[in-house]
Amino acid sequence: MSQDLPESSREPGFDLEDFPGVHMAVDVAVMTVGEPNEWGERQLMTLLVKRTGEFEPGTWVIPGRFVRYRERLKDAAKICLKEKVGITGVNPRQLNVLDEPDRDPRGWTMSVGHVVPVPFYVALKAVGESPMTRDLAVVTEKRIEFRSEQQTLPRSQQKILDYAVNYLRSRYASRPDPKGFLGEKFTLSELYEVHAAILGQKFWSRDAMRRNFLPFLEDTGEISKGSVGKPAVVYRHRERDPLTTPRRVQIPSSSQIATEY
Amino acid sequence: MSQDLPESSREPGFDLEDFPGVHMAVDVAVMTVGEPNEWGERQLMTLLVKRTGEFEPGTWVIPGRFVRYRERLKDAAKICLKEKVGITGVNPRQLNVLDEPDRDPRGWTMSVGHVVPVPFYVALKAVGESPMTRDLAVVTEKRIEFRSEQQTLPRSQQKILDYAVNYLRSRYASRPDPKGFLGEKFTLSELYEVHAAILGQKFWSRDAMRRNFLPFLEDTGEISKGSVGKPAVVYRHRERDPLTTPRRVQIPSSSQIATEY
């Protein structure tokens, strides 16, 4: 363990107490994809909470929380979700670190942005439990659209959302619904709507998606019901990846956090 | 500014002092690409420093440093490079946050990994100034090869290097030498060697690279000299990107930091 220390900490005369600590926080972008609208389009959304304290009450922000002594960031993010929006059983992923020293007038703080993709019904349930203090906002290219009220997110929170969107885009570029926005079973149309909501114009055509994703799926034997038109075959995810992997090898996604703004 | 706070910090009765601060550090992976070896291959390398203090002297680690009060992470990384390896004028990029609470037996610390790509001559100069306490190690797939001595890097430092490699791979997948490992002028062969060092088998063939990168380059009129075979045309980067951008739109790289290990 001790060999994991930064090199400087081992110089002669070094004292950890010479460096005051920073108050650490986490902010969590809970991302989901809504149901199709009247034109059959789905939209990427994020869960917001309303500030209820003495400071700027009524402001909508993504859930956040300070990190307790010796707490891990991922645990802090999980507890944050449990306490603020009643969501459990998720796995937050680190994004960028917000380190502007003047973020908090009361002291020196940093915050680590996180992202958590959840199925729509989970987000809906969270909002339903406390509709006055929780809401879903549509996330579009570099902007957020609140349901009714105007509002713009704090700049640093918008930055976290930008990274959250990029995270989802990299994950949804070449695999069918890896984060399970749809449930266990789904049709190819639903799959296309979800991927189109995340990737927009950058995604394949329906034809290309079918060709590329079908090897990852298996037929459940069921067919969709209740809608106009020919019923669609219902698929589920295959247990293991197909042996016929895509010809072109995937470039690993960047690990960078900070992008120039 | 104050609206950038995490939501929890604004609850009634909240006191920032209830949350003790964490000692913040930065670790910086200085990455470079070496000169071609006897088989014409170049290799990705990273700059290491030798611990000189009382603790584990002789251990090789990537440069690191604690963050001073209200200091920005990027500034801490820059100062770290200046003081430890004499490198200035660079722009460190954030990677992942190491938050294991037992990393430092003396107290609660976290460290933010950074990456800095530098031309080979810069790394060579840094080593040359202090050859006993600085060295270059070859970075291969998920492992590090030290020049002479054995050594394996501390686990958390290896993690930073993994992210640094992924960062470079995403950057070098579709643009010619964006971080300037080669100098201002270079031949297509040199360009291929650098990209192959970073991307390995995942990179294009020489033919495909030529077709895709040529629109980004312009002929200097010069030709290479001194080697066997037909002299190569010397290119430089074009001022602006070509109007004929690649047909297939690039999926933005992931913003995630933490990957499961």
Add this chain to the structure above:
DNA sequence: AGAATAGTGTCTGTTAGACATTATAGA
């Protein structure tokens, strides 16, 4: 029957990869 959606088959343009050919240097 008509509209709407799902699924299949075919064609075309683009591109990566392979390879042959030519060009030009040093040994």
Add this chain to the structure above:
DNA sequence: TCTATAATGTCTAACAGACACTATTCT
């Protein structure tokens, strides 16, 4: 001349996108 490397041109297989056509449901 021989060898090594650079540069160009051509061919092929793979694939994305487009579209025609069939299938199946609801109204």
